[in-house]
Amino acid sequence: MNVHNLMEDVVIKAVNTLYDRVKGENVPWLTCDCENCRLDTVSYVLNRIPPKYVVSGRGVTHNVEYLASSQLLADIDSMALEGMRTVSTTKRPFHNENRQDCEIHGSSAKAEPAFNFFTFMGVVLDGNTFEPVTNATITLKMDGKVAEMVDKTWSNPFHLVPSTKGVYSFWVKSLPAKESGERQYFHFSIEIKAEGYSESVYHFEVPIMSEECVRQTLDSTYTLKMKDLVIFKK
Numbered sequence: 282m283n284v285h286n287l288m289e290d291v292v293i294k295a296v297n298t299l300y301d302r303v304k305g306e307n308v309p310w311l312t313c314d315c316e317n318c319r320l321d322t323v324s325y326v327l328n329r330i331p332p333k334y335v336v337s338g339r340g341v342t343h344n345v346e347y348l349a350s351s352q353l354l355a356d357i358d359s360m361a362l363e364g365m366r367t368v369s370t371t372k373r374p375f376h377n378e379n380r381q382d383c384e385i386h387g388s389s390a391k392a393e394p395a396f397n398f399f400t401f402m403g404v405v406l407d408g409n410t411f412e413p414v415t416n417a418t419i420t421l422k423m424d425g426k427v428a429e430m431v432d433k434t435w436s437n438p439f440h441l442v443p444s445t446k447g448v449y450s451f452w453v454k455s456l457p458a459k460e461s462g463e464r465q466y467f468h469f470s471i472e473i474k475a476e477g478y479s480e481s482v483y484h485f486e487v488p489i490m491s492e493e494c495v496r497q498t499l500d501s502t503y504t505l506k507m508k509d510l511v512i513f514k515k
């Protein structure tokens with residue numbers, strides 16, 4: 282007799298579906314999709330959600346999808362994407378080269394000068410409790426217009442989900458530059474809408490130095506941690 286965490290089945294399925302989908306979109310930052318990377322992503326998610334143990338070997342077939350609420354499934358998808366990005370960004374010892382079971386091989390970067398943006402990452406807090414707000418819609422605008430993301434796996438507006446504890450992230454698509462070494466300020470605003478809260482808008486600007494080509498790899502050193510955004514109940 283064994284105990285088994287039912288969430289494993291749910292998460293493995295979600296991670297595999299996500300990898301297959303993102304692979305189909307040919308996003309440059311996805312460096313590998315081998316079994317190890319998928320398993321690392323599965324662990325990333327399983328370490329962040331409560332387990333649901335059952336005694337296996339009792340001949341009962343569980344409908345795991347039924348056991349997991351639709352909110353939890355949405356959270357798992359969102360964490361799987363986050364985990365996948367983290368796994369793709371982190372260089373691990375067995376990954377000097379693509380593994381044999383990995384079908385993704387290096388993409389060619391276009392050598393056109395570009396302004397490459399940081400990934401913006403931050404958290405939204407309730408102004409009275411300082412607890413993370415877990416249900417809000419966040420829109421990033423550049424010069425008053427909804428900012429375009431690098432690819433379809435990043436969403437703008439971004440919807441916060443409970444399990445990620447108020448954390449949002451954006452990766453704005455690179456803009457063409459005339460040459461590398463050009464310095465320019467970019468104006469952004471972040472709009473937060475949450476039920477029961479007053480709408481809030483934060484403005485900020487970032488100086489960017491253009492580079493020789495469009496940045497295609499996700500790099501954790503290239504993340505801009507935003508100050509905590511605080512919203513208040515109406």
Ligand SMILES: [Zn+2]
Pocket residue numbers: 313314315316317318319376380383
């Ligand atoms: Zn891999």
